[in-house]
Amino acid sequence: MANKEEKADEKQSSWKDFIYNPRTGEFIGRTASSWALIFLFYLVFYGFLAGMFTLTMWVMLQTLDEHTPRYRDRVANPGLMIRPKSLDIKYNRSSFSEYKNYVQHLESFLYMYNDTLQEANVPCPDGIYYDQDDVEEKKVCQFKRSVLRQCSGLADTSFGYSEGQPCILVKMNRVIGLRPRGDPHISCTAKRETPLQMQYFPAEGKLDKSYFPYYGKTLHANYVQPVVAVKLLLNEEDYNTELTIECKVEGSDLLNSDDRDKFLGRVIFRVKVSK
Numbered sequence: 001m002a003n004k005e006e007k008a009d010e011k012q013s014s015w016k017d018f019i020y021n022p023r024t025g026e027f028i029g030r031t032a033s034s035w036a037l038i039f040l041f042y043l044v045f046y047g048f049l050a051g052m053f054t055l056t057m058w059v060m061l062q063t064l065d066e067h068t069p070r071y072r073d074r075v076a077n078p079g080l081m082i083r084p085k086s087l088d089i090k091y092n093r094s095s096f097s098e099y100k101n102y103v104q105h106l107e108s109f110l111y112m113y114n115d116t117l118q119e120a121n122v123p124c125p126d127g128i129y130y131d132q133d134d135v136e137e138k139k140v141c142q143f144k145r146s147v148l149r150q151c152s153g154l155a156d157t158s159f160g161y162s163e164g165q166p167c168i169l170v171k172m173n174r175v176i177g178l179r180p181r182g183d184p185h186i187s188c189t190a191k192r193e194t195p196l197q198m199q200y201f202p203a204e205g206k207l208d209k210s211y212f213p214y215y216g217k218t219l220h221a222n223y224v225q226p227v228v229a230v231k232l233l234l235n236e237e238d239y240n241t242e243l244t245i246e247c248k249v250e251g252s253d254l255l256n257s258d259d260r261d262k263f264l265g266r267v268i269f270r271v272k273v274s275k
């Protein structure tokens with residue numbers, strides 16, 4: 001018994017010695033000057049690393065252009081997105097609270113397209129690129145929400161949601177310098193046997209050339225991208241069933257059928273309206 005206590009005592013004193021040894025003046029196995037050297041070494045070492053990092057970062061930033069991204073491997077292949085920002089649109093047309101968020105979302109998205117605000121922009125000639133390569137101050141082509149007619153939210157403030165024929169806005173992501181060839185337009189189909197009637201605004205789902213090219217956030221402030229509204233003309237039989245709808249950009253050189261990228265030039269979403 002006494003033997004055990006002695007051993008425990010010995011252990012404790014060697015532990016204490018390890019923390020601070022009064023005979024050699026060592027602290028955790030090293031003298032103060034040894035610790036100071038180690039500390040100094042790491043200070044210099046990390047200081048050097050931080051310096052290297054800052055220098056390389058600075059050199060790299062010198063080579064970047066402020067206005068255009070350097071690596072644009074997909075310059076001609078924008079993705080599609082829809083508004084309201086949901087790929088699963090489900091609501092009961094008799095219940096305002098269920099579609100309220102969709103309507104609010106469309107309303108806030110179209111705020112930039114307000115006719116009054118757009119009066120300040122240029123009414124560009126249709127069908128040709130609005131090239132401004134040599135112009136310092138890039139102008140913006142007008143896109144008034146009123147061209148979306150029944151889907152503009154002006155006459156029908158519920159965008160067709162209350163009558164069960166909802167509007168979906170299809171927009172193409174902005175790509176700097178993109179000049180789509182041909183006549184790009186949005187075309188949607190329901191994935192089922194019988195076709196679903198739809199109405200497009202502007203007519204034929206056209207994405208007019210005058211909205212291209214885009215010069216980037218800093219040079220081309222207040223730019224508004226063209227949008228196409230699709231009104232789904234649902235029938236009585238279409239309610240309470242889930243519809244899968246695919247919209248694609250067609251009629252141009254823009255890609256729309258990449259197996260790996262589901263959003264490249266197309267978008268697939270589901271709609272279920274109940275009554």
Ligand SMILES: *[C@@H]1O[C@H](CO)[C@@H](O)[C@H](O)[C@H]1NC(C)=O
Nearest residue numbers: 111113114115116117118154
């Ligand atoms: C948006 O347009 C409407 C009429 O077109 C106008 O009454 C309203 O004041 C405009 N809102 C803004 C923020 O410009």
Ligand SMILES: *[C@@H]1O[C@H](CO)[C@@H](O)[C@H](O)[C@H]1NC(C)=O
Nearest residue numbers: 092093094095240273274275
């Ligand atoms: C939709 O809402 C109406 C009114 O509140 C209700 O009578 C109807 O049963 C609802 N439909 C579904 C499928 O929930």
